[in-house]
Amino acid sequence: MRKAARLFEIIQILRLARKPITAAEIAEKLEVTPRSIYRDIVALQAMRVPVEGERGLGYILRPGFDLPPLMFSIEETEAIVLALALLARTGDEELKTAAQRVNRKITGAVPQPLRQAFHSQALHAWGTIAAPPPAVDLAMIRRAIRDEQKLALDYRDELGRTTERTVRPLALIYYSEHAMMVAWCELRQDIRNFRADRVEHCEPIGAFFRGEGEKLRQAWIAGWKINAVRSFASSGTV
Structure with missing residues (x-):
């Protein structure tokens, strides 16, 4: 810290x-x-x-010292409470710890009537709790995304075949069962999805792709739209 x-x-x-x-x-x-x-x-x-x-x-x-107030409505406070509860279901241990710190900060900053929302146990996030991936730290991936730093990884596909990749991490998707890294794969020369629980080894390397991350993310998002149109067209909807 x-x-x-x-x-x-x-x-x-x-x-x-x-x-x-x-x-x-x-x-x-x-x-x-x-x-x-x-x-x-x-x-x-x-x-x-x-x-x-x-x-x-x-x-x-000493009484009298205060930080700038956080002005949340009841609905906004409840949204935060539920979002923090959902974070506890991910396999990202660092984010789970960060969520606890956020809870403490907001509890200490909001007026007394709103503090009750953080302690009432009236909102719950239920379902599968994802286990942390065994061979990769999700916090490291998030840092690599922020720093636009390349990662070297050994990846095992659904057929059990392992390949060595150098990737440019772009995003993390948290599903209820696992986390998925979206990255530009230099081996395939395309954007690929990598399940975190299939990564056998991962580490940052001394190479960066600074200035390219947002452009690659936009290409990834554009691919969603293209695939959505194709899907509707093939179903006869469009």
Whole structure:
């Protein structure tokens, strides 16, 4: 976690705490060392964030300090609650953890009447929970998509044949049973779909396709439209 994000998380933890919370307790929540939290507390105090307390005794956030409000309607809040619940059904462990942090942040920022929506247990996402793919980290794929970095992978198709590919990852599709990576395949010279659970090995390489990602995504989306027209035409609808 980057320091800026960690500082924000510490503020959220202190805002929601009902009693002084120690650096060790904060460190456990954020999966860092207490020493890092001590340094972060000093940094927050230097930025005039009213954190008070001492080592060993715990820290509190003095009343009156607040972040800019999040203005959500009841319906918008319920949409967020359900979206976060749906994330828990994916096999992306990093996104599931991020969803928990989002829940804490919003709970601490919205007015009391809206907080109830996050705790009421009135909205549920039900169904199959996807298992994390055994040989690839979905968080790594998402980073490669953002950074427009090529990936080398060993891929096993539905017939059990394995090929070595260099791909340009463009998108991730989360199904209830598995995740699918959409990528430009340099072996096939075309856009291909790769089921994450069939990837036997995957790692980023020191090559990028910066500036090409959005153009390739648009070509992928255009392919949807072409296939949809063909499908309707063949069925006699168009």
